[in-house]
Amino acid sequence: MSEYVLKLEGITKEFPGVKALDNVHFDLKAGEIHALMGENGAGKSTFIKVITGVHSPTSGEIYLNGEQVEFDNPKEAQYMGIAAIYQHVTNYPDLSVTENIFMGHEKIGKWTRRINWKQMHADAKSLLESLGSDLDPKTEMGSLSVAQQQIVEIAKALSSNAKIIIMDEPTAALTHRESEELYKITEQLRDDGVAIIFISHRFEDMYRLADRVTVLRDSQYIGCWDVDKITHDQLIVAMVGREIKQLFPEKQNQLGEEVLRVESLGQIGRFKDISFSLKRGEILGITGLVGAGRSELCQALFGIEPYDEGTVYFEGKKQVIKTPEDAIQLGIGYLPEDRQAQSLILQWEISHNISLSALTSISKKGWLAEKKEREIAKELAEKVDVKTKSIFDPASSLSGGNQQKVAVAKLLTTNVKVLIFDEPTKGVDIGAKSAIYQIIVDLAAAGYGIIMISSEMPEVIGLSDRIAVMCEGRVTRVLDKSNATQEAILEASMSKKVNNSKVG
Amino acid sequence: MSTRTINNTQEFSWKRFFLQWEWMLVALIIIIFLINSSISPYFLNYLSISDATMTFLDKAFIVFPMVMIMIMREIDISVGSTVALSSVVMASLYNAGLPMVLAIGACLLVGALCGFFNGFLLVKYRQLSAVIVTLSTMILYRGIAYMILEDQSAGEFPTWFSFFGWGYIGSVPFILVLFVVMAIGAVLLLQKTVFGRRVYAIGSNPTASRFSGVKVDKIKLIVFTLAGLMAAITAIFLTSRMGSTRPNVANMYELDVIAMVALGGISTAGGKGKMLGAILAVFVIGYLQYGLGLINIPAQMLLIIIGVLLIASVTVTNLRVKGKLQKKKSKKKVKKAS
Numbered sequence: 040m041s042e043y044v045l046k047l048e049g050i051t052k053e054f055p056g057v058k059a060l061d062n063v064h065f066d067l068k069a070g071e072i073h074a075l076m077g078e079n080g081a082g083k084s085t086f087i088k089v090i091t092g093v094h095s096p097t098s099g100e101i102y103l104n105g106e107q108v109e110f111d112n113p114k115e116a117q118y119m120g121i122a123a124i125y126q127h128v129t130n131y132p133d134l135s136v137t138e139n140i141f142m143g144h145e146k147i148g149k150w151t152r153r154i155n156w157k158q159m160h161a162d163a164k165s166l167l168e169s170l171g172s173d174l175d176p177k178t179e180m181g182s183l184s185v186a187q188q189q190i191v192e193i194a195k196a197l198s199s200n201a202k203i204i205i206m207d208e209p210t211a212a213l214t215h216r217e218s219e220e221l222y223k224i225t226e227q228l229r230d231d232g233v234a235i236i237f238i239s240h241r242f243e244d245m246y247r248l249a250d251r252v253t254v255l256r257d258s259q260y261i262g263c264w265d266v267d268k269i270t271h272d273q274l275i276v277a278m279v280g281r282e283i284k285q286l287f288p289e290k291q292n293q294l295g296e297e298v299l300r301v302e303s304l305g306q307i308g309r310f311k312d313i314s315f316s317l318k319r320g321e322i323l324g325i326t327g328l329v330g331a332g333r334s335e336l337c338q339a340l341f342g343i344e345p346y347d348e349g350t351v352y353f354e355g356k357k358q359v360i361k362t363p364e365d366a367i368q369l370g371i372g373y374l375p376e377d378r379q380a381q382s383l384i385l386q387w388e389i390s391h392n393i394s395l396s397a398l399t400s401i402s403k404k405g406w407l408a409e410k411k412e413r414e415i416a417k418e419l420a421e422k423v424d425v426k427t428k429s430i431f432d433p434a435s436s437l438s439g440g441n442q443q444k445v446a447v448a449k450l451l452t453t454n455v456k457v458l459i460f461d462e463p464t465k466g467v468d469i470g471a472k473s474a475i476y477q478i479i480v481d482l483a484a485a486g487y488g489i490i491m492i493s494s495e496m497p498e499v500i501g502l503s504d505r506i507a508v509m510c511e512g513r514v515t516r517v518l519d520k521s522n523a524t525q526e527a528i529l530e531a532s533m534s535k536k537v538n539n540s541k542v543g
Numbered sequence: 544m545s546t547r548t549i550n551n552t553q554e555f556s557w558k559r560f561f562l563q564w565e566w567m568l569v570a571l572i573i574i575i576f577l578i579n580s581s582i583s584p585y586f587l588n589y590l591s592i593s594d595a596t597m598t599f600l601d602k603a604f605i606v607f608p609m610v611m612i613m614i615m616r617e618i619d620i621s622v623g624s625t626v627a628l629s630s631v632v633m634a635s636l637y638n639a640g641l642p643m644v645l646a647i648g649a650c651l652l653v654g655a656l657c658g659f660f661n662g663f664l665l666v667k668y669r670q671l672s673a674v675i676v677t678l679s680t681m682i683l684y685r686g687i688a689y690m691i692l693e694d695q696s697a698g699e700f701p702t703w704f705s706f707f708g709w710g711y712i713g714s715v716p717f718i719l720v721l722f723v724v725m726a727i728g729a730v731l732l733l734q735k736t737v738f739g740r741r742v743y744a745i746g747s748n749p750t751a752s753r754f755s756g757v758k759v760d761k762i763k764l765i766v767f768t769l770a771g772l773m774a775a776i777t778a779i780f781l782t783s784r785m786g787s788t789r790p791n792v793a794n795m796y797e798l799d800v801i802a803m804v805a806l807g808g809i810s811t812a813g814g815k816g817k818m819l820g821a822i823l824a825v826f827v828i829g830y831l832q833y834g835l836g837l838i839n840i841p842a843q844m845l846l847i848i849i850g851v852l853l854i855a856s857v858t859v860t861n862l863r864v865k866g867k868l869q870k871k872k873s874k875k876k877v878k879k880a881s
Contacts, residue, residue, distance in 0.1 A: 343754065367756040381754045384747040386814070390551070395744055396755040398737040405736050417551035429550040449755070 043102070044069045044234045045090070045121075045203055050099035052085055059085040060096070063260040065253055067203065072225060072235045074249035074266070077278055078468035082258040083238055087205055090236075091123050092116035122196035123205040130188060132181030137163040139180050140195045166194040170224050184330070186217035193224060204228065205236045210244050211466065214328040214494055215529060222247055240468065241495075242271070254278055279470050286473050287501035292483035294504070295319030297355070299371075299457050299488055301340070304349030309335040310512035313349070317457060317488040322479065324503030325492045327532045332512040333492045334376060337459045340490075341373040342366045354456070367396055372450035376461040376492075382446040385435040389427060390416030392434050392445055397452035419448040423478055440471020447478055457488045464498065476502060496525050508532050564808035564816075564859075568823035572830065579834030586837055593716050595836075597708065599829035600718050601780040602626075602793070603822075605800045606807075607729040608658075608770035610821045613804055614733075614746040615763065616813030617673040621661060622774045623796035624684035629654040630778035630788040631688040634697035643701050651775045657684055658771020662764040681797070688790040698787025708784025718780055726822045733818040742766065747814035802849065803828055806856045827852075 045067040052060040060082050067073050077083050088094045090101075092110030101108050103119055110116045130139050137156075140163050146155045163176035172190050180188065189209055196204050206225070210218040225248055229235060237248060245252055245266065252269070254261040254277040261277045269277075300316040310332035317323050325333050339346040342360045351358050353369050360366050366373070375381035383392050393416045394401050401412045416430045423444040427437060434445055443463065450458055460479065464472045479502060483489050493499050499506055506518045508531035516531035579586040586592070605622050612619050633650035637643055657680065664676045710717040733739035744752040745759050753759050777796070782788045805811070806828065807821030828849060835845050 341754075362758075363754060363756045364758060373754065375754055380748070381750050384744060384751055384814075386747060391740070395740075395752070395757070398740060402737045405738065407735055407737060407740060413551045417549055420549050425549065427549060429553070431550075431553050 043067060044104055046102040046105075047090070048100045048102070050086070050089055050096045050101075052089060052094055053097045058258055060089065061258045061260075063099075063255065063258075064263070065260075066263075067234045067236060069202075069234050070229055070232045071250050072229050072237055072248045074245040074252040075236055075238045075255070076240075076245065076252055076274070077255035077261075078470060081255040081278075083255055084207070085258075086255065087123060087207060087236075087238070090116070090203075090205065091121055117199060117201075120200055120202035121205070122199060122201035122203070123207060124189065124192045124196060124209060125207045130180050130192070132179070134180055135177050136167075136174060136180060136183075136191050137176040139191055140166065140176070140198050142195070144199055162198070163194065166197055167191075169197075170194060170227070171220075184217075185212045186214075186220065189213075189221065190224065193228070197228075201233070203234045203236070205238070207238045208240065209237075210239060210241055214532075215496065216328060216533065218244070240466075242274075256280055275469065286469070286476065286497075288473070288477045288480045290322075290480050290483070290502075292320040292322065292480070292504070294321050295486060298353070300352040302350045302352070304336070304339065304346050304351070306335060306339050306344065306346045306348075309344075310339075310509075313514055315507055315514065315517065317490060319456070319486050319488050320483050321504050322483050322489045322491060322502055324499040324506040325490060325509060326494065326496070326499045326506060326528060327509035327515075328494075331509040331532065333509050334461055335512075336509070337373065337461055337490065337492060340366065341371060341459060343373075367453050367455075370454055370456040372396075372453065372455040372458045374446055374450060374458070374460045374463060376465060378442055378446045382449065383434045383442055385442075386433055388431045388433055389420060389425065389437075389445055390430040393419055393430075393449050393452060396449060400453070415452060416448075419451050420445070422451070423448045424474065438471070440467040440474065443467055443471070443475060444478070447475075455487065457490065458482060459490045459492070461492045462494065463491065464493075464495070496528060499523075499528070500525070565820050565823060568807070568820060568827055571827050572823065575827065575830050575834060579830070579837070583834070583837045586834055589714075591837075592833070593719070595833035596829065597716050597718050597784065599825070599832065600716075600722050601708075601777050601784065602796045602799055603722060603803070603825040603829075604725065604773045604776045604780075605770065605796070606803050606821050606825055607725065607818070608766055608773050609800050609804045610729075610807070610809055610816065610818050611733060611742050611766045612673075612770060613801075613809045613811060614742055614813060614816060615766065616746050616749075616811075617665065617763070617767075618801070618811075619658075619661060619673065619677045619767065619770050620797045620801070621657065621677040621681040621684055622770055622800060623793045623798075624681045624688070625654055625657040625771050625774035626778045626781065626793035626796055627788075627790055628657060628684040628688040629775040630782045630792055631692050631697070631790055633778065633782065634700075634788045635691055637700060638697050643704055647779060650778055651772060654771040654773075654775025654778065655768050656771065658774070659764065659768040661771070662767030665767070666760040666763055685790065692788075692790045694790065696787045696789045698782075698785075700783070700786065704783055705786065706783070707780050708782075726818075730818045730822070738762070743814055799828075802853055806853055808856070811857075 043066045047063065047065040050060055050063045051058065063082070063086060065086070075083055075086070085094065089096050092113045092115055095110065108119065131142065137159050141159050146158050146162070147153065148155050160176050167174050167176065167190070170190055170193060172187070174183070174187060174190070180191065183191070193204070209221060213221060225235060225237070237244065239245060249266050251263060252266050252274070253263040254274070256278060295318055297316050298319050302314050304313040305311045313336055315323065325336070327333055335344065338344055340351070340360065342362045342365050345361045351360055358369055360369065379385060384395070390413055394412045398407070401408050401415060413430065420427065420430055425437070425444045425448065426441050434442055437445065463479065464475055467475065479489060479491065491499070491502060500523050503523070504520050506523050506528065507514050508516045508518065508528055510532050518527055609619065609622070629650045632653045633646045636649050637646040641649070661677055661680055665671060665673055706717065712720050733742065741752070741757045741762055744755070744757055745762060749759060777793070781792060785792070803824045804821045807816065807824035809816030809821060831848070832845060835848070
């Protein structure tokens with residue numbers, strides 16, 4: 040038996056025209072948490088697919104417990120004890136937890152050939168309990184939170200006797216507290232001798248969990264370090280290939296007069312009694328646990344699901360916002376959380392995407408003014424620095440970060456004064472993140488009032504002038520820049536949830 | 544914030560210009576004319592060809608809104624029944640003593656109401672699919688038409704009413720003049736206006752459209768109402784040409800119209816295709832039918848040919864993205880079919 044449960048040597052994977060992986064090495068010990076890091080497009084996903092047998096490598100060797108293996112399909116890898124838990128949980132939302140756990144390896148009675156439900160429910164229950172969760176295995180999967188679904192996925196991996204578990208961005212959709220629960224489970228698995236490959240964009244995940252870290256960049260293997268022997272700056276250089284001097288740019292915004300004020304805003308079942316104000320040039324961070332009502336509040340301000348009670352004052356005048364058109368008319372822009380589903384039309388060219396919300400003003404009596412449209416698109420795409428050659432390229436040809444820039448450019452077409460950013464850096468890599476921060480800071484300096492929803496604590500603290508913390512549909516605390524600490528935010532975001540927020 | 548310059552002028556490219564589905568349809572029309580006129584000496588006879596044009600153009604008015612409906616990922620299969628109902632209402636009101644002009648007005652109103660009702664149901668109950676909603680109203684509208692006329696026919700319209708179906712302006716059929724005028728309007732509406740752009744946006748990503756301030760419901764309502772209105776115009780031409788009407792007229796018109804739109808390159812997945820393509824497809828199918836009729840090819844054969852043509856076009860237009868090669872292959876297939 041070798042020291043390594045999994046070892047990959049010189050893995051190269053070529054797709055027609057591109058080298059997705061170029062001579063990558065990797066090794067994994069039993070009872071180890073090994074972080075795999077790199078920017079979007081660095082080749083992490085392809086690498087994982089090689090390990091799980093989805094892709095077979097063009098060249099290179101895979102050793103499992105010292106023996107060379109080749110996987111022809113994912114089923115073989117699964118059989119050998121390799122399981123992967125993906126970022127976007129893939130499951131059957133209409134089926135029960137038990138069915139999800141045993142999908143593909145149901146317990147079937149020896150003679151009767153019937154599914155042994157009793158046995159399966161009992162096994163599911165004990166698996167979940169071993170992970171510290173008191174979920175009822177008969178619950179419908181779709182009714183669970185993302186964090187709970189992930190626990191079910193982990194239980195599923197264990198039920199197939201996985202010895203190697205790959206977690207692909209498991210914390211991306213989790214709040215701080217939920218992540219903490221996941222860390223505990225992960226550590227417990229490690230102590231039980233399971234080897235874990237952990238992929239994440241969040242540095243805190245890595246520092247908290249991993250023993251070693253392997254970095255990929257531009258499809259190439261950059262190196263493997265013990266986590267306690269590499270500095271943060273070195274790691275960033277390894278990932279990005281250059282130094283990022285300052286993730287959060289210097290702020291130069293001047294606060295002006297009040298532009299937006301809401302008073303006791305409420306929406307039945309979602310949020311209640313919300314009051315705050317926003318000045319020109321101010322960045323107001325809104326944070327809290329997922330499900331605290333942050334997005335719902337902002338979508339109500341943008342007229343997507345109108346609020347039921349309360350008043351909105353825009354530039355001192357009382358206004359009613361019932362539809363997105365109302366909001367746009369007033370001068371409120373909203374950057375949705377899911378840019379691919381809610382903001383961009385991916386197959387459309389960049390210029391048409393940018394102009395979509397402003398077509399009324401980019402037209403004459405209903406006729407499209409195509410020349411004006413192209414000019415505006417060019418100007419705005421340059422302003423936010425979209426990395427593209429031409430505004431006629433489809434949005435789908437851009438990377439995540441650049442798509443996000445197009446989504447921002449789209450907001451600036453209309454005569455906006457207040458911009459609402461909903462998780463603006465979700466799923467973008469660190470290079471693009473710092474570019475988006477720069478845009479936000481520049482917009483604030485240009486006098487836009489900015490509301491930024493974010494679950495990432497450093498981001499909220501690093502950018503906001505004031506921070507409103509939400510919990511269970513209410514603002515529990517508004518912190519000033521000067522007294523905003525992680526602890527204070529955490530405390531406020533859980534002030535009501537202390538007793539009933541156990542994950543699972 | 545940056546110094547990067549991004550190109551906002553697009554050079555004219557012949558390749559891109561000719562790589563459009565519409566050229567395929569133009570080629571098809573030419574082929575149909577060449578083959579038919581070499582087989583039958585009567586094909587190019589002006590009177591018979593304009594007569595044929597009058598026959599297939601009546602339903603073609605519904606193609607305009609149907610293109611927009613299908614671009615928005617919806618469908619309307621109730622248009623045939625709407626034609627029947629508005630025609631029956633017009634005839635019975637006239638027979639009941641209403642002046643013909645008012646009866647025509649009622650016909651248009653009934654059509655528009657039918658379309659509006661479809662749109663209303665779809666917008667109000669978003670979880671319903673357009674197939675089911677318009678299937679229900681298809682049955683409903685036809686049912687009302689039967690209730691009004693009970694398998695009778697109605698007619699004996701004033702002589703001037705036959706102008707719609709049989710009239711000429713100079714030497715061009717009136718229906719063709721009106722169709723061309725409306726076709727130009729429809730092309731401009733879909734391709735050059737804010738309204739048209741928004742129709743494409745809705746079909747490409749309805750959620751993003753809503754988040755971008757596009758009034759999705761209002762646009763759907765307008766387009767469905769337009770479909771009903773166009774069905775009523777079809778009813779006027781059809782009734783005028785036949786001289787009388789029955790509750791079972793315009794049977795299967797919805798399928799003919801959908802076939803024309805699909806052949807025109809509008810993808811059922813939404814967001815793709817052009818108005819011009821569907822308009823050309825009207826003439827492809829129309830002259831194909833006319834030519835095959837002249838050389839006495841039985842009607843069943845005609846169905847087979849149109850079916851094959853449609854399969855070829857649908858596969859090609861949905862694969863089109865993959866490039867030139869696909870295009871060339873398809874050309875061969877379609878040639879064979881015609």
